[in-house]
Amino acid sequence: MTTTAESGPYIGTGGPAGLCLEDLHGSLTDPMSDSMNLLNEVAQRYPEALSFAAGRPYENFFEAEQVHRHLRVFCEHLSAVRGWSDEEVRRLLFQYGRTKGVIHDVVTRNLAVDEGFEPDPEAVVITVGCQEAMFLVLRALRTSSRDAVLAVSPTYLGFNGAARLADMPVLPVRSGDDGVDLDDLVRTVLRARDDGLRPRACYVIPDFSNPLGVSLRTDTRRRLLDLAKEHDLLLLEDNPYGLFPAGTSRPPTLKSLDTDRRVVYLGSFAKTVMPGARVGFVVADQEVTDGGGRRVGLFADQLAKIKSMLTVNTSPVAQAVVAGRLLENEHTLVRATAREAELYRGNRKVLLQGLEQRFPPGSGVSWNTPDGGFFLVLTVPFRTDDALLEHSARRHRVIWTPMHHFYAGRPYSHQIRLSFSTLRHEQIRTGLDRLAGLVQEQRAQAGQHTTDVPPYSNR
């Protein structure tokens, strides 16, 4: 095989195989698909820059031995508690396995303890991270070009990516002051129907959202559930940050308030156990009927069929790591992540204090106070785009996320997302000093003219 052939223009029939971008799926020329890569790339090219960009869990608590320990705990549980033979344990770990996963009952128990609802274990599908769960749901709901999905905007990049892969348009719903503008939600549904579209579901991160860090109040959650029922929508509840409130109390999940099976719950262990397991899950307890009205099973069973054609099953080795961690902690991740939650709380405080010290009223810089999670959003008196990020990384040695990436289709904004999950206190302070340098420079270049940017707003 030639691996050193000259690169050059596309050569057609009869020459070496070449592919033209326009002959590949539309998602690949969508600016959105470059977003995730771009952010990684900038971080790699400027390793000395401090990064407020990465939405990663804090990593200094990881221990090399924990993978081994978690694995052993799960295997011992199978033999000691469930009475499995060594052969059965080996088969579970090494062979092909149940499409819906092998730790569904452990996950169900965790949801009962930590989230106040206990689904039928048969309604749970263990997935390759929450990303696969999103794709499974969207692929299932997309039957024709009429099907569309709503999402509270700005939203998680990966959701737009999964929808693009499923050829499903995402209709943005304004976030507003409450985390979701319910009037705009209804308007968007009605307008979509007028346009001949069929809105199937609305994606929302009710707890400490990415990128805003905002949580829905409990009464907003109830009204959202009522509206979903009234307008026959499913709600896709994504909850990666729920265990990390700024205070001590956590609002109830949508799913725990859901009496009508309106909510498909998307779960992640990336922030609570480890990203490297790539284990997430979906709870889909909706009844599915055939054309004759006969019950054919749960929505989870349909998602499993799609999964069997996509990834066959989630690695049982990776599942065992996650289950071991849960079993070591009597099924509660609230307890297992107490140290991380405390660290994120401290980081948030240091970040908010640092912002106040460096950007006093009148500075033109404003920000929101997140209810928890990993992120807050800064509004600045100049345009933020990928070029400015690159400049910031090179010249000021500080990295952040331009907010336009979270609004599909925009080339720039006046906002940046700051993540406070991975840095230490002194890094946060140094990073903010550098960020202040960037702000000063940009304001100077603009001739001290203030722009017409309103103070911080989600709308």
Place this chain on the structure above:
Amino acid sequence: MTTTAESGPYIGTGGPAGLCLEDLHGSLTDPMSDSMNLLNEVAQRYPEALSFAAGRPYENFFEAEQVHRHLRVFCEHLSAVRGWSDEEVRRLLFQYGRTKGVIHDVVTRNLAVDEGFEPDPEAVVITVGCQEAMFLVLRALRTSSRDAVLAVSPTYLGFNGAARLADMPVLPVRSGDDGVDLDDLVRTVLRARDDGLRPRACYVIPDFSNPLGVSLRTDTRRRLLDLAKEHDLLLLEDNPYGLFPAGTSRPPTLKSLDTDRRVVYLGSFAKTVMPGARVGFVVADQEVTDGGGRRVGLFADQLAKIKSMLTVNTSPVAQAVVAGRLLENEHTLVRATAREAELYRGNRKVLLQGLEQRFPPGSGVSWNTPDGGFFLVLTVPFRTDDALLEHSARRHRVIWTPMHHFYAGRPYSHQIRLSFSTLRHEQIRTGLDRLAGLVQEQRAQAGQHTTDVPPYSNR
């Protein structure tokens, strides 16, 4: 949350959320999507039946400790050979990581040693099993309803599944006596173009195929490559069984003969390391250009973009397990799987001898002699379908795979696939006795009339 609500007919707007199958993706009502589930289900319902159905590797060589050992070997390699710090090793294992994977160089080395080609490591994407690799490639190649893919028929169920998920029609190419009927391939391409379709690629398992166990001769491989060039097709080479020849020599992979980057190579570690890692890969070294003819990278980079929207990255823990196994064996899986290869050779022999003893000439039963791999195909003088499989499992306590599942759209055939990878010699003999009982019963029911089924043929 209600988990015990009564099931019943679909209740529309305003009631509990319900979903109707016709409002879900077409793949879910395709008989193909039931095939994999059906086969698992039968095996579970009749645990005392001997199964010739499962396409699984032999599992009695697995040791519980090997996951731990493989992991340690890879981590020690990172620190001792590459000089990584403990922190770097931990980050690789636990955090989000490179979309294209972290063991690409180890895999590249393995291909050089075992398969006679050494791709650019940047052309490799590590995937969640080979199944994800197939979907990535098909999703990338599918831009509109005009795009189609060819596949040598009968073929692996999972390929049809991945194509269905990508909304891409699969055009069957006859297998013929050579493993691929090249004349039929050309006819199929030309007919597709006449019909306004755009054939993008042809899927083939050149080594010990599933379900036929047939290998392409080297001259057939060369002619296939020439035809792919002439008709501007990519070849999707899937190679899960290549290390298990019946004899001692292995034919060269298509990729090792490919001087024009026509071949996208799909790799699996499910049969050579363990299914439970769910680690596969794709080698995609085709140059991709933009509308202006400028090189934008390799096809692998485009596949990685899709992967970032589908599963983010393959679990580095699972990747480490596979890499550790490769490193323990100086990158050669031929050596690592010598014991398994010997076992499959022995099983094949016992199966062929057993068939000869039980089904002499004139019995109406014929079969092919596979070149290696896990499978052979039996032709019988009666219809084989899912109902007969169920009957066979219940009444005769023997399970096999009805061949119509490997031909999209057929409800029955006169063939069955027998897998010889998981049974021990005495189980094979007992299973064949039971199978002979089924054949005798079916022939008696047909009143000893021979049917018009021709002897074994791939066509």
